[in-house]
Amino acid sequence: MAKTQSDPTTSRLTFGRRLREERNRAGMTLEDLADRSGITWSYIAQVEVGRRNISVDNMHRLAEGVGVALRDLL
Amino acid sequence: MAKTQSDPTTSRLTFGRRLREERNRAGMTLEDLADRSGITWSYIAQVEVGRRNISVDNMHRLAEGVGVALRDLL
Numbered sequence: 001m002a003k004t005q006s007d008p009t010t011s012r013l014t015f016g017r018r019l020r021e022e023r024n025r026a027g028m029t030l031e032d033l034a035d036r037s038g039i040t041w042s043y044i045a046q047v048e049v050g051r052r053n054i055s056v057d058n059m060h061r062l063a064e065g066v067g068v069a070l071r072d073l074l
Numbered sequence: 075m076a077k078t079q080s081d082p083t084t085s086r087l088t089f090g091r092r093l094r095e096e097r098n099r100a101g102m103t104l105e106d107l108a109d110r111s112g113i114t115w116s117y118i119a120q121v122e123v124g125r126r127n128i129s130v131d132n133m134h135r136l137a138e139g140v141g142v143a144l145r146d147l148l
Contacts, residue, residue: 005112011134011144038079055127060085070085074145 011074013050015059018073020048022066037065085148087124089133092147094122096140111139 023033030041037044039058046052047062054062063070097107104115111118113132120126121136128136137144 005135005138008131008134011137012130015130053129053131055129056086056089056133057082057127059130060082061079063085064079069148071145071148074143074148 009050012047012053015054015073016048016050019044019062019066022068022073023048026066028066033062033065037061039065083124083127086121086127089128089147090122090124093118093136093140096142096147097122100140102140107136107139111135113139 023030028036030044033039033044034041037058039061043052044062047054047058059073060070063073097104102110104118107113107118108115111132113135117126118136121128121132133147134144137147
C-alpha cells in the first residue's frame, strides 16, 4: 500500500507564506503577533520562511493571533 | 495588544477527528495509513484522539496518506 509522497515541507511553506500575508494585511509587526500569540517573534520569523516544523497547537495560536481560521492558512 | 485566546488544543482535536473520519471513509486501517505515511500506527492512534501535538510536516504526511488536502482536516 506504499505510495509516492510529495515533499512533506510543502505545507509548512504554505503556512508560513499565508501567515505573513495575513499578518501584513492586519498591519501587525512580528512583535505585535508575538504579544497576541505568546510565541517569540524570532520563532515566528522562522516559521514565516518555513524553517520550523511548527506544531498544531502553535499553528492554532498564530492563526488566532492574526484573526483567521487555521484552515485558511493551509 | 493582548487578546483572550481559545484553547490551543482545539485544532489538534479537530485534526484527529477529521483524520479518523477520512481514514475510515477510505477503508484504511491504522496500519494501512502507517504504511502510506511512514508514521507508526501507535502515534497515529494517539493523534486521532488529540493526545499528540503533531507537527505540520507529519500532518501533511497523514493528509496525503488519506488522500485529502491538509486544509480539509482542519
